[in-house]
Amino acid sequence: VMSPQLRDAMGSAATEAASAIGYLGAGTVEFLLAEDRNFYFLEMNTRLQVEHPVTELITGVDLVEQMIRVANGEPLTITQDDVKINGWAIENRLYAEDPYRGFLPSIGRLTRYRPPAEGPLGSGIVRNDTGVFEGGEISMYYDPMIAKLCTWAPTRGEAIETMRNALDSFEVEGIGHNLPFVAAVMDHPKFIAGEMTTAFIEEEYPEGFEGVTLGDVALRNIAAACAAMNRVAEIRRARISGTLDNHERRVGEEWNVALQGQDFDVTIAADHDGSTVRFADGTEIRVSGDWTPGDQLARMTVNGDPLVMKVGKVSGGFRIRSRGAELKVHVRTPRQAELARMMPEKVAPDTSKLLLCPMPGLIVKIDVEEGDEVQEGQALCTVEAMKMENILRAERRGTVTKINAAAGDSLAVDDVIMEFE
Template identity: 65%
Template sequence: MFQKILIANRGEIACRVIKTARRLGIRTVAIYSEADARALHVQMADEAYLIGPAPAAQSYINIDRVMEAVRASGAQAVHPGYGFLSENPRFAAALAEAGVAFIGPPASAVEAMGDKITSKKIAAEAGVSTVPGHMGLIADAEEAVQIAGGIGYPVMIKASAGGGGKGMRIAWSDTEAREGFQASKNEAAASFGDDRIFIEKFVDQPRHIEIQVLADKHGNTVYLHERECSIQRRNQKVVEEAPSPFLDEATRKAMGEQACALARAVGYESAGTVEFIVDGDRNFYFLEMNTRLQVEHPVTELITGIDLVEQMIRVAAGEPLPFAQEEIPLNGWAVESRLYAEDPFRKFLPSTGRLTRYRPPAEGTRGDAVIRNDTGVYEGGEISRFYDPMIAKLCAWAATREQAIDAMGEALDAFEVEGIGHNLPFLAAVMEHPRFREGRLTTAFIAEEWPDGFKGVTLPDAEMRRIAAAAVAMHRVAEIRRARISGRLDNHERKVGSDWVVQIGDEPHRVAILAEPGGSDVTFEDGPTLRVEGGWTPGQGLARLTVDGRPLVLKVQKATGGFRLRTHGADLRVHVRTPHEAQLAALMPVKLPPDTSKSLLCPMPGLLTRLLVSEGEEVEEGQALATVEAMKMENTLKAERRGTVRAVKAREGETLAVDQVILEFA
């Protein structure tokens, strides 16, 4: 077994590998860029080496600098995590030449499967079902249009060396094929240093289901069941689960056997994932093989009890797999939610800044469920614009799918993140969505259910009443505390009123509260009486209550005259007033937001890479105006209506802040 390994990565995956290595008694080495000097993975490792400036091209994907750290540390093996150099055959070859073990597959397998064109040819020869497409290299956008037309729209434009949704576009027309080809090439070059592109048929209404495989150096290859990864946005997975609610045992077995056949065909060793697209009749087609650990590997670990990182290390050290195919369990259900620094209310654009509050739910057993949180950040740390926007991977396991989803929903409600935009509200909305809970999934789920973007969640009336009852009980506690601190009242609890008006949005509720040591009864003037129980102290950011006999978890922030309460994906401004205060509040004028309709604002922090119009130019609705790069993704900003550019307020190469003005229109 190795005595010391280097993790050639950052963030949550570096922390994840360190945890297993520490349990195995292996010393760990971290590498870091100048932007990551105080990162969590650097703090967790036994030693760490600076490898360059913030841009990944000058640090994490610079093979020479990573190899310098490998040699300086004396590491016997390197775990690449995912992304960066994990599927770079030149890196695997460089390690082999230096006599350092690569905790992953042989360089030949990385090269064969890392190239999407070659991998499809090998898959077909191995008897694996494949999607129709053009596997040759494409010279330019016009050739891409010709090929796409020949295959038939819609088509998928993909980077040959790509992964993780980078360098990938769906085109439904010649115009989209032309634009998508160039955007994919740009992203592929920036993310992988390889701008080769290929095109394949896009299967409409598909499911994305993948098979986890493990292989050792002794000819043993097994599959660890499947993961359903159909909840995606821009081809980037958002929610994953294991097993799939769609597969039957026969399809699972057939997919697993084909995945193993492909692994054997390329002499595979270590952990890998074979991704399939599955139609409504359970026909499945090979998409690609990821020759690395997947982001979503925790759900497989939770249903099998197998530590994939440990097995990767042991395989790299020459040990045989300790189990046969028939010995791999499938126990319960696991769901993973990817917490991203992306603002769902701004079309999921990246958000950067400092985490002023970061309080994940406690890991471990909670009732009948298990909660796990793989993360690489901490409160006070900074989310950089230079890297992937993932903050954490929150996982929930339970005996059944329904129980696992319920546990995930409660854990998301209890996850406190402040200081940046993030997708917690959206993840909570997915957990509550009837279609998701029924398991009726496709990769178009998000686009179909939120076609105009995510605008927040509207909760049922019954749930709003539960929240209103909770707000009254919490307000009463806060009023008693204020009275005690001020010394104005001798008998604090008796002097705090019992009649209140709770307003959530535009909906007022007249209520009366009767409190006792065990809880409070909140009676609505036009409805039921709800019992509120549980402890909450003013100033706490989280309230765990029982309302009407059911648990309710609220994120709490004090606001003038009430609270900001967040739960189930809803973000609510709740005012609790006396009846007289409510009458006066109804007379107050409403403050209107400023008019920004004649400006193009930068929707997220990023680098203005291209400015496509100039002062005095007339633009049409939908015309591309500028391109902003953030977190390794290109974002094209388009005109919402016809107009004339009156002034240009930013320049190419400038780093922009959120809502900074780029253009003004006449």
């Protein structure tokens, strides 16, 4: 929506406001843009904003350097005419917030923290501003922001695609985080079309974020990649040392891949350059890559396009995370798949009579006592985490039968705070 005319008008309004009060130093003026393209003053922050890398990437101006020089009494080394805009930049904030739990804070140790490499990626550039490290602890006492992942490219579409690949390459384990959500936004039609508003989350995820359901093309690409990866793993298992002489197990070509409630019968034809995975309906997908068992990041090429997946191990397959989706992918022989369809589904435990701690945090206050009858919406307790106090309320009418925590207790996710009749 940002035209040159709108940018000039906003810039003029911002500098006039700063001049009117004699402001000196770095500062950021924020505006709200209405549907009719009129804009309105929101606030001014007397500092650089979290989004300053976007400006630096498209202008080549080091704003931090300029801020320090001005604070030191030096004049600006540039004029407004020196500021030229080149290409597009996008920033995603990586937060220690769990989107599956209403973006509540998450704390813990970063058991794995591997950002994508900074520098060229495809047609774009990756930049990652961060202050954490693998093995470090995310505590309840500080802001939950972990990193600012930025991408630049000549066009908006290329910047988005670079960001998608960078997000898929970002490995974070040990805490809940919002990578799945921001990855989902990068693929959302409203974002791609540039039709985002401040009501985006409320309108698009009214029941909360529940992950991404992949379309048929993306699902088949992942199924084909996992079938090829499973073949590599099976060959390694077949060649394990200590087997009987002349009893080498042969790896078959026919497999069944089950994921996201669907399953596909496939046949794999492998050669030195990769594998051709043929589906029962005749569709063929070409897969190549250098993934080996144990690698937690798979950089594959599927029908000539890059596919980056975070890979974990589950019984009989893989835990795959890509493009905001988290999948359990089971790769089985036809006979194993036939037997698996007969297995009963595990029923989730009933927690409707328990108040579970939704985040790691400190119990600040318990508002009820054992034996109290509570009403829907009544405050039960307050949990503090990452500079915010969260009031937990009753979802329905009931009687408190047991309280398992007290003010001052530190709780983990899903610890039982109290029980109801």
